[in-house]
Amino acid sequence: MAPGAQVSLALGGARLMCGIVGALDLREQREFPEQRLSRMLGSVRHRGPDDRHVFQAPGIALGCQRLAILDPERGRQPLSDPSGRVWVAFNGELFNDAELKSELAKRGHRLSGHGDTQLWPALYLERGVELFERAEGQFATAIWDCDERRLLLGRDRFGICPLFYAKADGWLLFASEIKALLAAGLLEPRPDRKGVDAMFCAFAAGPRRTCFEGVNALAPGHFLEVTAGSLRERRYWELAFPNAGEERRDAEDRLLDELESIVESAVARRRSADAQVASYLSGGIDSALVAATARKVGPSALPAFSIGFDSSGPDERARSSLAAKLLELPLETLVPSAEEIVNAVPESVRAAESPILDMANPCLLLLARRVHERGYKVVLTGEGADEAMAGYVWHRAARFMSGRPARLIVRCLSSLLAPGTPASAAAEPAAPGAAQLAMYGALARVRAYFYSAEMTSALSEHDALSELDLDPERLRRLHPLNQALYVEYKAMLPGHLLLGKGDRVGMHSSVENRYPFLDEAFVRFCASLDPKYKLRNGQGKWLLRRLAKRVLPPPLANHPKTMFKAHSLCNLNAKPRFLEQLTCAESLRKTGYFSVEGVQHEQRLQRLLPSFAPRRFAADAAYTAVVTTQLWHHLFLGGGLCELPTWDSGL
Numbered sequence: 001m002a003p004g005a006q007v008s009l010a011l012g013g014a015r016l017m018c019g020i021v022g023a024l025d026l027r028e029q030r031e032f033p034e035q036r037l038s039r040m041l042g043s044v045r046h047r048g049p050d051d052r053h054v055f056q057a058p059g060i061a062l063g064c065q066r067l068a069i070l071d072p073e074r075g076r077q078p079l080s081d082p083s084g085r086v087w088v089a090f091n092g093e094l095f096n097d098a099e100l101k102s103e104l105a106k107r108g109h110r111l112s113g114h115g116d117t118q119l120w121p122a123l124y125l126e127r128g129v130e131l132f133e134r135a136e137g138q139f140a141t142a143i144w145d146c147d148e149r150r151l152l153l154g155r156d157r158f159g160i161c162p163l164f165y166a167k168a169d170g171w172l173l174f175a176s177e178i179k180a181l182l183a184a185g186l187l188e189p190r191p192d193r194k195g196v197d198a199m200f201c202a203f204a205a206g207p208r209r210t211c212f213e214g215v216n217a218l219a220p221g222h223f224l225e226v227t228a229g230s231l232r233e234r235r236y237w238e239l240a241f242p243n244a245g246e247e248r249r250d251a252e253d254r255l256l257d258e259l260e261s262i263v264e265s266a267v268a269r270r271r272s273a274d275a276q277v278a279s280y281l282s283g284g285i286d287s288a289l290v291a292a293t294a295r296k297v298g299p300s301a302l303p304a305f306s307i308g309f310d311s312s313g314p315d316e317r318a319r320s321s322l323a324a325k326l327l328e329l330p331l332e333t334l335v336p337s338a339e340e341i342v343n344a345v346p347e348s349v350r351a352a353e354s355p356i357l358d359m360a361n362p363c364l365l366l367l368a369r370r371v372h373e374r375g376y377k378v379v380l381t382g383e384g385a386d387e388a389m390a391g392y393v394w395h396r397a398a399r400f401m402s403g404r405p406a407r408l409i410v411r412c413l414s415s416l417l418a419p420g421t422p423a424s425a426a427a428e429p430a431a432p433g434a435a436q437l438a439m440y441g442a443l444a445r446v447r448a449y450f451y452s453a454e455m456t457s458a459l460s461e462h463d464a465l466s467e468l469d470l471d472p473e474r475l476r477r478l479h480p481l482n483q484a485l486y487v488e489y490k491a492m493l494p495g496h497l498l499l500g501k502g503d504r505v506g507m508h509s510s511v512e513n514r515y516p517f518l519d520e521a522f523v524r525f526c527a528s529l530d531p532k533y534k535l536r537n538g539q540g541k542w543l544l545r546r547l548a549k550r551v552l553p554p555p556l557a558n559h560p561k562t563m564f565k566a567h568s569l570c571n572l573n574a575k576p577r578f579l580e581q582l583t584c585a586e587s588l589r590k591t592g593y594f595s596v597e598g599v600q601h602e603q604r605l606q607r608l609l610p611s612f613a614p615r616r617f618a619a620d621a622a623y624t625a626v627v628t629t630q631l632w633h634h635l636f637l638g639g640g641l642c643e644l645p646t647w648d649s650g651l
Helices: 034-043 097-106 119-134 178-183 193-202 252-271 285-297 317-327 338-343 345-352 360-373 385-389 393-400 403-417 437-450 453-458 472-476 480-490 492-507 520-528 542-551 577-582 585-591 596-608 614-636
Strands: 005-008 019-025 051-057 060-066 086-094 137-145 150-155 164-168 171-175 222-227 230-235 277-280 304-307 331-334 378-380 512-514
Touching: 019 034, 019 086, 019 137, 034 051, 034 060, 034 178, 060 086, 060 137, 086 119, 097 119, 119 137, 119 150, 119 222, 164 178, 171 178, 193 437, 193 453, 193 614, 252 285, 252 378, 252 520, 252 542, 277 285, 285 317, 285 378, 285 385, 285 542, 304 317, 304 360, 317 331, 331 360, 338 345, 338 360, 345 360, 345 492, 345 614, 360 492, 385 480, 385 520, 385 542, 393 480, 403 437, 403 614, 437 596, 437 614, 472 480, 480 492, 492 512, 577 614, 585 596, 585 614, 596 614
Parallel strands: 277 304, 277 378, 304 331, 378 512
Antiparallel strands: 005 051, 019 060, 019 171, 051 060, 086 137, 137 150, 150 222, 164 171, 222 230
């Protein structure tokens, strides 16, 4: 292929989707083999149906499979500035694109159409490595400067869009999914036991670690600069909570007016698309606010999708149906059976490229599939409100979770939920005021029921919670409630909610999730507020609930907080053969992660103890992680554990 060549690769009849891949030679200027690049793209073909395109030059290759949401005709990428100096491959959306386009046009940049990919080269030429500070939205971006031979990999502030990288044979490989890195044929997939361990401590592998040895995630709010063969990770954004006592106080009506304006702007920017847009509706105030606001700021109501259960979990159909009726929204509700949920677990693990702890993941995968079947490419969701406005039950305990009382509470709770297990560093609060770390601590102690002696020994010095990118000095200056919210944004949100329940299950079915409550202006506003506007009289999201009373019909404005969840894997009335195969003695010994005796003991307790027993609260979630860790190993690390087919890299 000629230097600097840009080509389209034949799509054939394959279903493709939006994802970026690439390779940079860290030693010389070798040409990256076209067949390797093609396999990388093919491995993420589920991410979009609309286009496949590549750019190659000595020492660099970029590829993109695109879900066309804005400017389908002129949004092809990778693309460059008019001079051909700066090339970009971009997954996601810029929601301040109109502002950037006006600003860049005044600076003399030639821009055409209304796609947002073209803004990246112009923004780089204006601001260099500081460009990410001006980018607002959800994105994973690769930018190549031909003149400087500089590669920038950047990820959005909250971790909505994933981006992974690894070194192999002198190449830096990068992609939206780990599958693409493996498909290049230069990496031998091996487990990172520390990444697996983090799943049992913090519900996710961490901001930088994955479950694959040598494969790194780019942390949210960071970019990677690569020049002359060296890599440098740099932070471009950090959560800006004020010091305790310096939070904003104002007239409540003035704050309410400002909040309403911010929410309207956030929803309006996210419902803009040339593709069909829908919304998820649970019946809670967050999704109802998004749906009601979308109707107000748009030409019509958005179709709504919801999920309910007959016997597989708490059923919210009555509430979501009432919300749809009062908001005059067309609603379709998916009601998966236990068999459908369990049979979707392998696909969920394949999509997530890691173990999972929550049966909500396969449910959301099935819901995204239904959305895709109905012809929609974008859905608006209500995630992010609880993190910004203290909506979770553990936020109410934040004022008690500092210093010695926190350690005592964690130890007592852990002893109740995981009796007979030893305390460990991972079971202690890693930061002051981190209320939710009591939950992490209990889960961490439950590991002792399951881990093999080999696994325990290998991880004796590992503290998964220390890898959460927390700043203890910053935390100590914050109000206890804001300390808890800070940890929420760093831990549960990017790893558990946005990755496992967001991008992966959505993009697996060619559906892009958008989050108005993760709008930068909304997060800044909420972070600035005095905690009394977030949590008052034991009720979270106080100011947001005031907005709900202004915007929503009265029956919807006072709904209590409920968390969407299905029953744990061991409590679902479906036992396909692969579950038994994954946890049989032979399979457990093959992987070496878990004790045969420990797993069998927990299986006996599941039959003897009622599901509401405290002993089972954390153990059932950990057991789900045990099964899905075995399944992840089978799918990606050689098979041989059950009858299911392994993931095919195309090699």
